Amino acid sequence: MAVLLLAEVTDGVLNADATGKAVTAVKSLGDVTVLCAGGQASDAAAEAAKIDGVAKVLCAEDALYSHRLAEPTAALIVSLAGDYSHIAAPATTDAKNILPRVAALLDVMILTDVSGVVDADTFERPIYAGNAIQTVKSKDATKVMTIRVSTFDAAGSGNSAPVENISAADAPGLSEWVADHVAESDRPELTSAGIVVSGGRGVGSEEDFKLIEGLADKLGAAIGASRAAVDSGYAPNDWQVGQTGKVVAPDLYVAVGISGAIQHLAGMKDSKVIVAINKDEEAPIFQVADYGLVADLFQAVPELTDKL
Amino acid sequence: MKVLVPVKRVIDYNVKVRVKGDGTGVDLANVKMSMNPFDEIAVEEAIRLKEKGAVEEIVVVSIGVKQSQETLRTALAMGADRAILITAADDVHNDIEPLAVAKLLKAVIDEEQPGLVLCGKQAIDNDMNATGQMLSALLGWSQATFASEVAIEGDSAVVKREVDGGMQSIKVKMPAVISVDLRLNEPRYASLPNIMKAKKKPLDEKTPADYGVDVAPRLEIVKTSEPAERQAGIMVGSVEELVDKLKNEAGVI
Ligand SMILES: Cc1cc2nc3c(=O)[nH]c(=O)nc-3n(C[C@H](O)[C@H](O)[C@H](O)COP(=O)(O)OP(=O)(O)OC[C@H]3O[C@@H](n4cnc5c(N)ncnc54)[C@H](O)[C@@H]3O)c2cc1C
Numbered sequence A: 001m002a003v004l005l006l007a008e009v010t011d012g013v014l015n016a017d018a019t020g021k022a023v024t025a026v027k028s029l030g031d032v033t034v035l036c037a038g039g040q041a042s043d044a045a046a047e048a049a050k051i052d053g054v055a056k057v058l059c060a061e062d063a064l065y066s067h068r069l070a071e072p073t074a075a076l077i078v079s080l081a082g083d084y085s086h087i088a089a090p091a092t093t094d095a096k097n098i099l100p101r102v103a104a105l106l107d108v109m110i111l112t113d114v115s116g117v118v119d120a121d122t123f124e125r126p127i128y129a130g131n132a133i134q135t136v137k138s139k140d141a142t143k144v145m146t147i148r149v150s151t152f153d154a155a156g157s158g159n160s161a162p163v164e165n166i167s168a169a170d171a172p173g174l175s176e177w178v179a180d181h182v183a184e185s186d187r188p189e190l191t192s193a194g195i196v197v198s199g200g201r202g203v204g205s206e207e208d209f210k211l212i213e214g215l216a217d218k219l220g221a222a223i224g225a226s227r228a229a230v231d232s233g234y235a236p237n238d239w240q241v242g243q244t245g246k247v248v249a250p251d252l253y254v255a256v257g258i259s260g261a262i263q264h265l266a267g268m269k270d271s272k273v274i275v276a277i278n279k280d281e282e283a284p285i286f287q288v289a290d291y292g293l294v295a296d297l298f299q300a301v302p303e304l305t306d307k308l
Numbered sequence B: 001m002k003v004l005v006p007v008k009r010v011i012d013y014n015v016k017v018r019v020k021g022d023g024t025g026v027d028l029a030n031v032k033m034s035m036n037p038f039d040e041i042a043v044e045e046a047i048r049l050k051e052k053g054a055v056e057e058i059v060v061v062s063i064g065v066k067q068s069q070e071t072l073r074t075a076l077a078m079g080a081d082r083a084i085l086i087t088a089a090d091d092v093h094n095d096i097e098p099l100a101v102a103k104l105l106k107a108v109i110d111e112e113q114p115g116l117v118l119c120g121k122q123a124i125d126n127d128m129n130a131t132g133q134m135l136s137a138l139l140g141w142s143q144a145t146f147a148s149e150v151a152i153e154g155d156s157a158v159v160k161r162e163v164d165g166g167m168q169s170i171k172v173k174m175p176a177v178i179s180v181d182l183r184l185n186e187p188r189y190a191s192l193p194n195i196m197k198a199k200k201k202p203l204d205e206k207t208p209a210d211y212g213v214d215v216a217p218r219l220e221i222v223k224t225s226e227p228a229e230r231q232a233g234i235m236v237g238s239v240e241e242l243v244d245k246l247k248n249e250a251g252v253i
């Protein structure tokens, strides 16, 4: 058995955290070959070769893969698929876009958001916003899956796996990249941060979200948000935590002015320590919080920022 | 142009899901069912394209139990023109997998020849986030997932997508499959007169056999279990106490 793992490469840079956690998830399934695809991919491939447990790295450097468009990237993976029993990737938006396409082209079912590997055919995945965990056994010849990385520890580094350059596959020519709209930030990345401070509708405005940012900066934390905060324009979409946003499991998660709807809990309830600050003592967020503080956030957050 | 919108009947997003004691699944008996929230957004987008004159006809398709026709009627009441129900299960606990759904949708599309498919990004029951991508692959079409803005420009569509780093704009050739995200629009409610009118709109009933598609699952469900429960925590009386607990008890700061 052998595993092909699509590494997360953005603008030539390897997301070592997500990729390393995915390696941990799949390494019991066979030799792991990591595929780095991108307009620039050789630096990422060299980084991936250092991840412990990686047997080999394939580097596909071609303008075709610059923006990880689904059609060419899926075609590349399908062209390599014959050698592997499992095809996997961390469950990023890129992989969620690409891997179901790969699965359909191979006529197999996709396993998305795998949170546990039981054996070569059997996997666990959350359903209903994480309110149930389903164990499924695949009957397909090739298992294609995305990995919920928040449930796995990152693999160590110190390895030096061989890197092989491979050529590009066919260009389907169905779509083209137009623009990225990405905010630059010095803050830690949300899904790999050790501490996350999230704000909800209770914060009330984009301006007052500065309170959340101030607390996050003091803690060296990443910033998250509820859907309501994003929909209201207080926070950008890539901060959304939840069933349909990002899934995080930091050491400390601070929820400020968030009620705790199941769709939000789905994205953060595996955090090690949860703090909730809410003026409503009945808010459901307190049912999952290790430490709850019933308070007006406009007083409590500045005070907390001050005392840290 | 004709637009096809697949809509799924799912447990209402407000219902707290309960895992059955014997581990065979979740309890769906007598719970409120609704249209998958993302699919409401897809239907709304199709209607707006029609109102702008970019679309002539909206066909909605649902695959599942017979009762999915209620979901189709809701879509018709919102403004879709015609519905197709493919009855593929007689028990609501029997979910049809995205691969099989995609194959059935492909068969419908081969007949209907729409220029665009607008689907939801994710069904909130199985949380798969896969059907649109699989359908696009089977058709050999382009795909634009997680759309938060859609502009049809001649024979292509420019789509702004919600991605991990922020937003990405791509241009896809039509025909295309576009899966919609939460912030694309706010779906309308159906008015009472429109609900009445929807009862007279055409709804075709089909089975997977009509399309020669095998819907047998590829994944065997071994068991369904409760997630690990969190221990109940404590309430603190002040910010000072909170800082003390985080430092000295939890040791996280
Ligand atoms: C299909 C679907 C998918 C969804 N996906 C997600 C998702 O991924 N992530 C997500 O978060 N949600 C998601 N939701 C939305 C979810 O159901 C809730 O609507 C949302 O999480 C509510 O956000 P909130 O807690 O910020 O707002 P509210 O529920 O309005 O809560 C605001 C809270 O702030 C408190 N508050 C107000 N003022 C103050 C103050 N001055 N001081 C202290 N506290 C104050 C209030 O007591 C209240 O508890 C989804 C919904 C649907 C239908």
Ligand SMILES: Nc1ncnc2c1ncn2[C@@H]1O[C@H](COP(=O)(O)O)[C@@H](O)[C@H]1O
Pocket (backbone or CB within 6 Å): B005, B006, B007, B008, B009, B036, B038, B039, B061, B062, B063, B064, B096, B098, B101, B118, B119, B120, B121, B122, B123, B124, B126, B127, B128, B129, B130, B131, B132
């Ligand atoms: N049984 C179904 N009937 C109609 N549409 C479906 C069905 N299953 C999935 N879809 C469509 O595919 C989208 C994504 O679903 P999923 O891949 O299951 O998360 C949904 O939002 C629907 O638009």
